[in-house]
Every structure is written in structure tokens, then in C-alpha cells.
Amino acid sequence: MSDPDSEPSIFSLPPATRSALIIGGLFFVFILLAVFGVLHEAQRIKREREQTKALNSQSSSGEMVWIPEGKMTMGAIDGAPDEQKMHDVKVRGFWMDKTEVTNEQFARFVKETGYITVAERKPVIAEGAMVPAEQREAGGWVFTPPKSAEVVGAIWRYVPGTNWRHPQGPDSNIEGREKFPVVQVCWDDAVAFSRWAGKRLPTEAEWEYAARGGAIHDPYVWGKEMKPGGRWEGNIWQGRFPLQDTADDGFTGLSPVGQFRTNNYGLADMAGNAWEWCADWYDATYYNRSPHANPPGPEKSNDPDEPSVPKRVARGGSYLSSENNGAGYRPAARRKVPPGYASCDLGFRCARSLQ
Numbered sequence: 335m336s337d338p339d340s341e342p343s344i345f346s347l348p349p350a351t352r353s354a355l356i357i358g359g360l361f362f363v364f365i366l367l368a369v370f371g372v373l374h375e376a377q378r379i380k381r382e383r384e385q386t387k388a389l390n391s392q393s394s395s396g397e398m399v400w401i402p403e404g405k406m407t408m409g410a411i412d413g414a415p416d417e418q419k420m421h422d423v424k425v426r427g428f429w430m431d432k433t434e435v436t437n438e439q440f441a442r443f444v445k446e447t448g449y450i451t452v453a454e455r456k457p458v459i460a461e462g463a464m465v466p467a468e469q470r471e472a473g474g475w476v477f478t479p480p481k482s483a484e485v486v487g488a489i490w491r492y493v494p495g496t497n498w499r500h501p502q503g504p505d506s507n508i509e510g511r512e513k514f515p516v517v518q519v520c521w522d523d524a525v526a527f528s529r530w531a532g533k534r535l536p537t538e539a540e541w542e543y544a545a546r547g548g549a550i551h552d553p554y555v556w557g558k559e560m561k562p563g564g565r566w567e568g569n570i571w572q573g574r575f576p577l578q579d580t581a582d583d584g585f586t587g588l589s590p591v592g593q594f595r596t597n598n599y600g601l602a603d604m605a606g607n608a609w610e611w612c613a614d615w616y617d618a619t620y621y622n623r624s625p626h627a628n629p630p631g632p633e634k635s636n637d638p639d640e641p642s643v644p645k646r647v648a649r650g651g652s653y654l655s656s657e658n659n660g661a662g663y664r665p666a667a668r669r670k671v672p673p674g675y676a677s678c679d680l681g682f683r684c685a686r687s688l689q
């Protein structure tokens with residue numbers, strides 16, 4: 335056994351060594367304190383950022399959810415020709431409205447700004463253009479189901495006096511429909527609302543990424559099956575379109591937002607209810623050349639079926655979407671719409687970048 339008294343202590347060391355040890359010790363303590371300080375500061379910044387996120391997400395213009403950064407395979411091999419070029423896309427994190435923008439939220443915007451939507455303004459029509467008389471008046475498009483299989487005429491009618499306050503024609507209104515998605519809004523209206531709310535429209539890639547909810551290869555926003563457990567997961571059309579909607583999902587026409595289960599990211603109604611405007615121009619061939627990371631959308635519209643009419647993208651399908659009517663509720667489904675088009679099944683939701 336050793337005698338503790340015989341062990342060397344710091345006081346028995348030569349003065350120079352002792353000083354070196356003390357300075358070294360102090361230096362070590364200093365480094366420890368500095369590391370602790372940096373970690374503490376990092377924690378504080380993280381906490382502050384999370385608080386800001388939480389505050390941002392509670393905007394009066396709609397609750398938002400955080401969509402984390404990630405990758406997806408965009409498109410669908412068994413979809414329409416403009417979806418079939420499947421390609422990997424990386425998307426940075428962003429905020430997305432939990433639901434479609436509602437009548438109540440849009441009304442607040444109109445009240446605060448005095449904004450007049452496109453459908454409420456008399457259309458500007460080029461001289462000599464062949465436009466039916468009713469389309470020279472302010473109005474919007476209304477779905478009109480045929481009375482019988484024998485009398486199948488035009489199911490879409492342009493109705494003067496139709497706008498977001500009168501979405502099914504001048505005799506309709508939005509009383510009691512505060513929580514329903516606003517419709518009869520054109521692309522410019524959606525952009526104007528977004529700016530007022532300090533938000534923006536999602537890009538087409540952001541929209542599809544958010545809709546897929548991390549399940550990147552599933553054909554539906556809720557998973558692999560059309561009706562998991564025999565239950566409908568969104569407000570779409572059941573039965574033979576356009577003759578009969580059996581409303582097995584509980585709703586004929588629009589429903590209030592958020593009536594169905596949210597997807598994995600916490601987003602409601604990413605399939606069905608109302609179509610949603612995206613920021614992008616529509617380009618049938620964009621998937622062939624779009625950048626891998628955060629595709630911003632093409633610089634101009636390209637619809638080979640109607641090259642002279644510029645179009646934007648809408649996503650998500652509506653209460654009119656069915657298997658025999660384009661199945662627009664699939665996360666890969668793309669719709670091309672002239673930006674000045676207002677209809678009873680087309681609304682929007684907003685996104686926001688992390689500042």
C-alpha cells in the first residue's frame with residue numbers, strides 16, 4: 335500500500351510547472367464556459383424560432399401546418415399523359431394552410447381591403463371577339479347536373495351575377511356557409527388574398543409534396559386504397575358523373591372544410607371538396623426538364639391542346655371528381671385552368687416560406 339503523504343501534490347511541484355498547470359486549468363475552465371455559453375445561446379435561438387413558428391401558424395387568415403423538408407417522386411405512371419414523367423423532387427420545408435381558405439376568411443380580407451374579385455367585374459373583351467352575350471357580364475361558371483340521362487346538355491353554364499358571395503348563381507348566397515371553402519375566385523383573387531395574409535400560393539411541386547404527406551408512392555392522399563375500411567376519406571362524387579351523386583361520403587356539393595381525416599402532415603381536404611389554385615403556369619411538358627430541387631414552375635403556359643389560352647395549375651379535385659370524371663382527387667392529378675376562370679368548385683389555400 336502506498337502512503338498518501340508520499341504522493342506528490344501540486345505544492346511540491348516546481349513553481350514553473352505549478353503556474354503552467356494553473357494556467358492550463360483556467361484555460362480548460364474558460365473553454366468549458368465558452369462551450370456552455372454557445373450551447374445555451376443555440377438553445378435560446380431554437381426556442382425563439384419555435385415560438386415564432388407557433389405564432390406564425392396561428393394566423394387569423396387560417397391555421398397553418400409545417401411541412402418538413404424531404405423528397406418525393408412526382409407524377410404517376412398510370413395517370414394522365416401530363417403526369418406520367420415520374421421524377422424525383424426535393425422540397426424545402428414550408429408552411430401550408432391546414433384547410434382551404436374559407437368564406438369567413440375571404441370575407442375578412444374583402445372587408446379590410448375593399449377588394450373586388452374578378453368575377454364581380456365586367457369582363458374586358460377584345461373588340462370583335464366572338465363571346466356569347468351572357469359572358470360579357472360579370473359572373474362565373476356553375477355546374478348544372480342534367481335532369482336525366484336522355485337530356486344531357488352542357489353541364490357547365492356561365493351565369494351572370496355569380497361570384498364568391500353567390501357561388502351557385504345570383505339567387506344563392508353563403509349564409510351559414512362561413513366554414514365552406516371560398517369558390518368563384520380567380521387566380522388573381524387567390525394571389526391578392528395570399529399577399530394580404532402575408533402568404534403566397536404553393537408551387538405545384540409543394541402542393542403535391544404536401545398532399546402525399548410523406549407516403550410518396552401511394553395513389554391517394556390517405557393511402558393505398560380508395561376506401562380504407564369501407565370509409566370515404568374526402569368529399570368527392572359517388573355514382574355516375576354527372577347524372578347522379580349518391581353522396582355516400584355525406585355531402586352533395588361543397589362541405590365545410592376539415593370534415594375528413596387529415597393526411598400525415600395534418601392537412602385537411604387535400605383531396606376533393608374544392609380544386610386549389612397553385613402558383614405555377616401549366617406546362618404539359620414541365621416534368622421533362624424541371625429542376626430537381628424546389629421546382630419553381632415554368633416561365634410560361636404550355637397547353638398543346640389549346641396553345642393560345644394561358645393556363646395555371648389547379649390541384650386536388652373537388653366534390654365533382656369521380657373515377658369516371660378524371661379522378662382529380664389523386665395527388666398526382668393536374669388540372670389546367672385559365673387564370674381568369676371562376677367556378678363553383680375552385681378555391682385555394684396558401685403556403686408560406688420559413689423566413
Ligand SMILES: [Ca+2]
Pocket residue numbers: 569570571572581582583584585586587653
Ligand atoms: Ca360528396
